[in-house]
Amino acid sequence: MSDRTRRRRTHSSPLRRAALIGAALAVMGGLSAIASPTVSQASPLPTEVGTGQQIFTKNCASCHGLNGEGVNVNGTAVGPNIQNVGAAAVAFQMSSGRMPRAGQQQQSRRNTNTFTADEIQAVAEYVAAMGNGPAIPNESQYSTSGLTAEQIAKGGELFRTNCSACHNYAGKGGALSDGNYAPPLTGTGVTNQEIWEAVRTGPQNMPIFSPTQLSDEDVRTVIAYLSAVNSSPDSGGYSLGGVGPVTEGAAAWIIGIGGLVGFALWIASRGARAR
Amino acid sequence: MSSDLEVTRSHPVPDPGIPEHVERWTDVDPEASRRAERQVAACFGAVPLLALGFVAVYFFMPKTWAVQFAGLHAQAQNFWLGLLGGVAILLVGIGAVQWARLIMGDHEISEERHPASSTAADRDEVLGEVDEGIAQSDLPRRKLIGTTLKIALPSLALPALVTLLDMGPWPGPGTRAATIETTIWAEGVHLVTDVTYKRIKATEMAVGELVNAMPENIQDLNNDPAAKARATAKAAIIIVRMDPSTIKIPESRKDWQPTGPDGKPSGIVCYSKICTHVGCPISLWEHQTHHLLCPCHQSTFDLGNSGVVVFGPAARSLPQLPITTDSEGYLIARSGFTVPVGPSYFERDSNHDYKDGDN
Numbered sequence: 001m002s003d004r005t006r007r008r009r010t011h012s013s014p015l016r017r018a019a020l021i022g023a024a025l026a027v028m029g030g031l032s033a034i035a036s037p038t039v040s041q042a043s044p045l046p047t048e049v050g051t052g053q054q055i056f057t058k059n060c061a062s063c064h065g066l067n068g069e070g071v072n073v074n075g076t077a078v079g080p081n082i083q084n085v086g087a088a089a090v091a092f093q094m095s096s097g098r099m100p101r102a103g104q105q106q107q108s109r110r111n112t113n114t115f116t117a118d119e120i121q122a123v124a125e126y127v128a129a130m131g132n133g134p135a136i137p138n139e140s141q142y143s144t145s146g147l148t149a150e151q152i153a154k155g156g157e158l159f160r161t162n163c164s165a166c167h168n169y170a171g172k173g174g175a176l177s178d179g180n181y182a183p184p185l186t187g188t189g190v191t192n193q194e195i196w197e198a199v200r201t202g203p204q205n206m207p208i209f210s211p212t213q214l215s216d217e218d219v220r221t222v223i224a225y226l227s228a229v230n231s232s233p234d235s236g237g238y239s240l241g242g243v244g245p246v247t248e249g250a251a252a253w254i255i256g257i258g259g260l261v262g263f264a265l266w267i268a269s270r271g272a273r274a275r
Numbered sequence: 276m277s278s279d280l281e282v283t284r285s286h287p288v289p290d291p292g293i294p295e296h297v298e299r300w301t302d303v304d305p306e307a308s309r310r311a312e313r314q315v316a317a318c319f320g321a322v323p324l325l326a327l328g329f330v331a332v333y334f335f336m337p338k339t340w341a342v343q344f345a346g347l348h349a350q351a352q353n354f355w356l357g358l359l360g361g362v363a364i365l366l367v368g369i370g371a372v373q374w375a376r377l378i379m380g381d382h383e384i385s386e387e388r389h390p391a392s393s394t395a396a397d398r399d400e401v402l403g404e405v406d407e408g409i410a411q412s413d414l415p416r417r418k419l420i421g422t423t424l425k426i427a428l429p430s431l432a433l434p435a436l437v438t439l440l441d442m443g444p445w446p447g448p449g450t451r452a453a454t455i456e457t458t459i460w461a462e463g464v465h466l467v468t469d470v471t472y473k474r475i476k477a478t479e480m481a482v483g484e485l486v487n488a489m490p491e492n493i494q495d496l497n498n499d500p501a502a503k504a505r506a507t508a509k510a511a512i513i514i515v516r517m518d519p520s521t522i523k524i525p526e527s528r529k530d531w532q533p534t535g536p537d538g539k540p541s542g543i544v545c546y547s548k549i550c551t552h553v554g555c556p557i558s559l560w561e562h563q564t565h566h567l568l569c570p571c572h573q574s575t576f577d578l579g580n581s582g583v584v585v586f587g588p589a590a591r592s593l594p595q596l597p598i599t600t601d602s603e604g605y606l607i608a609r610s611g612f613t614v615p616v617g618p619s620y621f622e623r624d625s626n627h628d629y630k631d632g633d634n
Binding site for chain 2: 154157158161162165166174176177178180182202204205206207208209210212213218233234235236237238263266267271272273274
């Protein structure tokens, strides 16, 4: 365990921590001996899996189970099975601060990430070894460099066909059912890598878009379209959230009609009199 | 007549009349008056400068410039055009109002209102002229003219009525069956991704995946954009894959989805993308709840339960398209839609739509 990770666990005593790790290791060891998953036969586990397992046990296992099998309390899922979500899902959830989750709120929100890239990588490799899922993409899979204007326009078409229903035509996000919402994709620090990972892994209620229907090339053009939309200045002044008639109507009523009322009061007011 | 006027003139409090005129500061102080004049002149004088500024911005400001402050990131030319033009028009108004308030005469006057009705004598005279006109037209005696005129004028509605009715095919059962009640889906048509038109292999769809899709034969209409748009409006579909153990599959729809290698349902189901309320395209699918939400009026369909409505104004389940796989494993339609897709219309027979609990 590195110095950094040790400093963060200030709540539990070293004894309890050691016991927890011991228990986790025992369970893991026992299970791997019984079930002998294919991964353990294929090749020796990367050394980072050891660190990843420690972080996982302390930060993730209470909801997802020591083996990522998910936890149910009285028939209600506290955390889903994550054995097949892959490294990409772990990287997305942890780098965007959505996991570990602060509490059982309606929807896990974007938050400050307190883990280093190496720690996230270690957990991702540990979870990836549990089953089959998309790997963390390399930069060539989400980089927008070298795309022509025509390809970016095509990305816009793909975005409007597959993404804009929930994320809004300008990537500003929108409401879903039962208080859920699709988060904004622009202006909130969302990285290109996170967009690729979300497309492939379908975090929370978002559907998965597999390489069969959206190739990496397609995803790159979609990301490039979002960057173009986000960086180009607004032709109409304030975008007011980019959500259309609701905020625009409110602004027209409050500022527009309010201003007219103010002018009407000024026109009808009596100025200074001689006595 | 006179009693009406009495009523309107009886007020609960006596009319106080026009208040005493008090002179404004600008009426008595020459310095204040000159100051007001300068204010108005300054407003009007600034307008030509702003107008010239507008023209200069229009011709000389590069379109690539941007302004950025207080959360605003806008195209500079539009920003300055709006600011200069808007302030110029505003200054004309402000100057005019200031002129009227401080310099123009402000003596209040009241105009007496008179009864709106004519006198009895005037009305009798007009009615007398009308009667005389009727008598002179000789209509009471020459009934044939009156009768033919009464038929002639209404008959002019006939050309208007016929041309209006002939604006399109009469929407009888035959026309409906050939237009709004059918799509280009048919047995064996491949399901392809929208925009990129790629065939979809059942085995490559992940649980939780959503595909916005089209019939492959939509590309046959590429040379006829209008026909393609009409076909797209009805044939657009979404394909989703859910864990089959978490969804309800009625007996009658067991073979509406491909089977997996184990012979069990694969959980890959296909629905119309067109909301049954007023026809918005919907693809806001939550893969954990299986809810499909329409952004227009919040109708929500449960794709894990044959598309029944769980919330909102839609009255009918989302039509499901029966699909299977071809010999190579690509998704194909087993048939067209079994019920008309899209919004309701008066003659639509809703007896064949899936209702919650049907088998």
